[in-house]
Amino acid sequence: ACFKKGIPFAYGGAVSARGMSALFIPGETPCLRCFIDHGETQGQTCDTIGVISPIVDIVASYQVVEAMKYLVGDKKALRNTLRTFDLWGHHQYDMEMTQAQEGCPTCQKKEYPALHASGDLITTLCGRETVPIQREHKIDLNEWSERLERVAEVKKTPFLLRVQLTEGEKFVTLPRWPGVNSRNRRYSRAKSLYSKYIGD
Numbered sequence: 250a251c252f253k254k255g256i257p258f259a260y261g262g263a264v265s266a267r268g269m270s271a272l273f274i275p276g277e278t279p280c281l282r283c284f285i286d287h288g289e290t291q292g293q294t295c296d297t298i299g300v301i302s303p304i305v306d307i308v309a310s311y312q313v314v315e316a317m318k319y320l321v322g323d324k325k326a327l328r329n330t331l332r333t334f335d336l337w338g339h340h341q342y343d344m345e346m347t348q349a350q351e352g353c354p355t356c357q358k359k360e361y362p363a364l365h366a367s368g369d370l371i372t373t374l375c376g377r378e379t380v381p382i383q384r385e386h387k388i389d390l391n392e393w394s395e396r397l398e399r400v401a402e403v404k405k406t407p408f409l410l411r412v413q414l415t416e417g418e419k420f421v422t423l424p425r426w427p428g429v430n431s432r433n434r435r436y437s438r439a440k441s442l443y444s445k446y447i448g449d
């Protein structure tokens with residue numbers, strides 16, 4: 250949306266002890282999609298593997314300081330990199346934000362696929378309190394069973410995972426069609442549970 254509206258975006262993300270930050274300026278820098286493929290997820294969210302507060306503080310500080318430089322007009326001081334870092338493993342890596350990915354649908358073709366709901370189909374199954382959420386990425390049941398067992402009660406069959414969440418809702422996760430069973434049938438609730446446990 251920021252690229253469509255031409256509004257700079259101080260991006261930050263954190264999980265575990267790892268973080269990422271960059272200032273994206275429409276028309277001047279590449280976009281986040283140029284660096285991270287759509288749908289790419291390592292399946293790690295703050296709720297499944299946790300996040301430590303120091304990484305959140307540092308990511309937020311990087312976001313704020315780049316935004317301050319932009320707001321006071323000191324463009325020479327902008328870092329102009331997508332910085333990724335791991336506080337636990339002492340790694341830091343800067344990707345120069347000079348070259349946009351050729352044909353990028355967001356910053357080059359200006360199609361903004363993230364603004365269209367494809368790959369994120371939400372409907373309510375008639376007569377059942379289930380809200381299916383369809384995503385483009387495949388779900389590996391063995392891998393997800395291991396991850397979710399740390400935070401919920403998981404029953405695995407060869408075809409699906411049945412996950413009892415502490416919030417009271419149940420997940421049914423199929424390899425290609427993970428669904429969230431929401432007692433109040435509200436899409437937003439199902440979506441927020443999905444991103445909390447599976448990721449965006």
Ligand SMILES: [Zn+2]
Binds near residue numbers: 282354
């Ligand atoms: Zn791009």
